[in-house]
Amino acid sequence: MAKRKSKKERLSWKNVDREVVLRVAEICDGHTIFKPEAFTEAGAPAALIAQHTTAYESDLSCAKATIFVDGKPVTQCVGVYGLDVIEQINDDLGLPSPWQTGRGFRAQQCHANILKHFSVTGVSQG
Numbered sequence: 001m002a003k004r005k006s007k008k009e010r011l012s013w014k015n016v017d018r019e020v021v022l023r024v025a026e027i028c029d030g031h032t033i034f035k036p037e038a039f040t041e042a043g044a045p046a047a048l049i050a051q052h053t054t055a056y057e058s059d060l061s062c063a064k065a066t067i068f069v070d071g072k073p074v075t076q077c078v079g080v081y082g083l084d085v086i087e088q089i090n091d092d093l094g095l096p097s098p099w100q101t102g103r104g105f106r107a108q109q110c111h112a113n114i115l116k117h118f119s120v121t122g123v124s125q126g
Contacts, residue, residue: 010051011045011047011048011051012092013048013088013089013092013093014092014093014094016044016045016048017043018118019043020042020043020044021089021093021114021118022114022115022118022120023042023043024039024042024043024044024085024086024089025086025089025110025111025114025115026111027039027042027082028082028083028085028086028107028110028111029082029104029107030082030083030086030102030103030104030105030106030107030108031082031083031103031104031107032081032082033056033067033077033079033080033081033082034079034080034081034082035079035080036049036050036052036053036079036080038080039052039080039085049080052080052081052084052085052088053078053079053080054078054079054080054081054084055076055077055078056076056077056078056079056081057075057076058073058074058075058076060073060075082107083103083106083107086107086110086111086114087106087110089110089114090110090113090114093113093114093117095110095113095114095117096113098110098113
């Protein structure tokens with residue numbers, strides 16, 4: 001996956017309302033490239049989501065590296081990679097980095113860290 005460009009003045013998730021952070025964290029699964037609206041509709045500031053919005057290109061020679069939209073392979077798309085978002089939230093809140101190697105497991109660990117940080121119980125953790 002392509003990495004987002006470094007910004008001199010990056011907005012931080014630690015300044016976002018707790019309920020919004022929890023809704024955004026719930027969306028992120030570690031695999032999906034979302035339309036930015038998925039996050040802004042959850043209440044995330046558009047300027048913050050813009051920092052995570054990137055053009056991604058498929059590697060059509062490998063199914064695991066191919067991007068699918070509506071079940072069809074595409075050569076590229078513009079969107080927000082959920083793992084980047086949840087890892088940035090985790091970092092901005094000063095939480096431990098996930099040690100897992102799989103993308104889904106990393107997202108689950110970040111989600112668990114965020115729930116623990118906000119002392120949330122009884123919420124799905126992935």
